[in-house]
Every structure is written in C-alpha cells, then in structure tokens.
Amino acid sequence: MSDVPPTLTAAITAGGQSRRFGTDKAAALLHGRPLLTHVAGALAAFPERVLVAPPGRYALPGWRAVPDTRPGEGPLAGLEAALAAAPPGWVAFVGVDLPGLTPAYWAALVAASAGVPPGVLSVQALDDSGRAQPLGALYHTALRPRVTALLDAGERRLRQAAPPEAVRTVDLVPLGLSPDLLRNVNTPTDLEQLMESKR
Numbered sequence: 001m002s003d004v005p006p007t008l009t010a011a012i013t014a015g016g017q018s019r020r021f022g023t024d025k026a027a028a029l030l031h032g033r034p035l036l037t038h039v040a041g042a043l044a045a046f047p048e049r050v051l052v053a054p055p056g057r058y059a060l061p062g063w064r065a066v067p068d069t070r071p072g073e074g075p076l077a078g079l080e081a082a083l084a085a086a087p088p089g090w091v092a093f094v095g096v097d098l099p100g101l102t103p104a105y106w107a108a109l110v111a112a113s114a115g116v117p118p119g120v121l122s123v124q125a126l127d128d129s130g131r132a133q134p135l136g137a138l139y140h141t142a143l144r145p146r147v148t149a150l151l152d153a154g155e156r157r158l159r160q161a162a163p164p165e166a167v168r169t170v171d172l173v174p175l176g177l178s179p180d181l182l183r184n185v186n187t188p189t190d191l192e193q194l195m196e197s198k199r
C-alpha cells in the first residue's frame with residue numbers, strides 16, 4: 001500500500017486560557033464569525049479534522065474532538081495530542097488565534113511538503129520579519145516521540161517541536177501571499193486592529 005498517499009490531517013489546538021484576551025478568544029467575533037470558525041473554515045478541505053480542546057468546550061461540526069494529553073500545558077502539548085490522534089502523515093497544526101489563514105496558505109505549505117527529504121518533518125511559513133512560524137505549520141506524525149520526550153523533559157516551547165534542520169521554510173511573498181495572514185490575536189487590541197484592516 002506504499003503508493004497510497006498519506007492522509008492530511010488538520011488539527012486546531014484550542015485548550016488555552018486566553019489570559020491576555022480576557023475572555024475565550026476562540027469565541028470572539030471577527031466579521032461576525034467566531035475566530036474558531038475562521039480557522040476551521042480554512043481547513044475544511046482536509047480529509048481528517050481534529051480539535052484538541054477540553055471535552056465539551058466547543059461544538060465544531062465535522063471535527064473530531066480530542067482531549068489534551070497534558071491539559072493546560074500549552075500548544076506543544078496540544079501538538080502531542082494532535083500527532084497521537086492523526087493517521088501517519090502530515091498534520092496542519094494551528095491555534096484559534098490565526099483567523100487570517102486561508103485555504104491558499106495551507107495549500108502552499110502542503111505543496112512545499114511534497115517531495116521533501118525524509119529528514120524534513122515540519123513546514124513553516126516565514127513571517128514579516130523572516131522568522132519561521134511554528135503555529136500555522138505542518139508537522140509530520142514521525143515527530144511524535146521527539147515531542148513527547150521534550151515535554152517529559154520540561155520543554156514547553158512549540159518552536160522546539162522540530163529542530164531547525166528538520167524545518168522546510170516557505171516564503172509566502174513570491175507565492176502572492178501576504179505574511180499579514182499570520183497576524184495573531186492575543187489581546188482585544190490585536191482583534192480591533194484586524195477588524196480595521198480589510199479582509
């Protein structure tokens with residue numbers, strides 16, 4: 001069965017506390033729709049869709065709810081749960097606070113994952129300062145033992161999930177995509193600024 005393409009999985013990590021936002025930012029409205037709905041909409045074409053969140057917190061039709069392996073331990077722990085829940089292959093991993101990501105953004109990352117050497121286990125877009133973005137990125141399920149070992153050792157930074165040599169970066173600009181897509185919402189002010197910029 002080695003000629004069957006591996007399954008693409010979309011995973012939204014939504015187990016955060018929104019401390020900086022003040023209320024649950026997944027439910028905050030942008031252009032009349034919750035941030036969670038924006039994020040999910042961009043990933044609707046993925047054949048597998050999982051939502052890593054506390055049981056019962058959100059109802060997202062078409063998405064399989066998966067509990068955290070380590071509740072409250074942050075997005076790196078959310079990635080561990082996502083990689084455990086996904087069939088072997090690439091996982092598009094995103095938070096609730098990246099409402100600007102589009103199907104074209106994800107298609108660019110998926111295209112960049114095709115034919116990478118076996119050592120490449122993550123595909124990450126470059127932001128407007130040229131830094132690879134670990135949230136809103138692809139991770140291969142082969143990273144799962146590494147992520148578990150990192151968490152066991154006390155690491156909590158998502159950026160550590162893949163070592164630099166295992167990351168394929170994607171420059172969005174030559175693809176006609178704006179790094180502005182990566183603007184994320186941590187505070188109410190961040191959301192207000194997104195509302196002012198047109199979609």
Ligand SMILES: Nc1nc2c(ncn2[C@@H]2O[C@H](COP(=O)(O)OP(=O)(O)OP(=O)(O)O)[C@@H](O)[C@H]2O)c(=O)[nH]1
Binds near residue numbers: 016053071074094185
């Ligand atoms: N599954 C899971 N997701 C998490 C966890 N902590 C944060 N996230 C998610 O990771 C994404 C980015 O995290 P943050 O921007 O730090 O969100 P947050 O932790 O809710 O907000 P702050 O409390 O302000 O840091 C969001 O989608 C969060 O819901 C967690 O423990 N488990």
Ligand SMILES: [Mg+2]
Binds near residue numbers: 016017
């Ligand atoms: Mg946080």
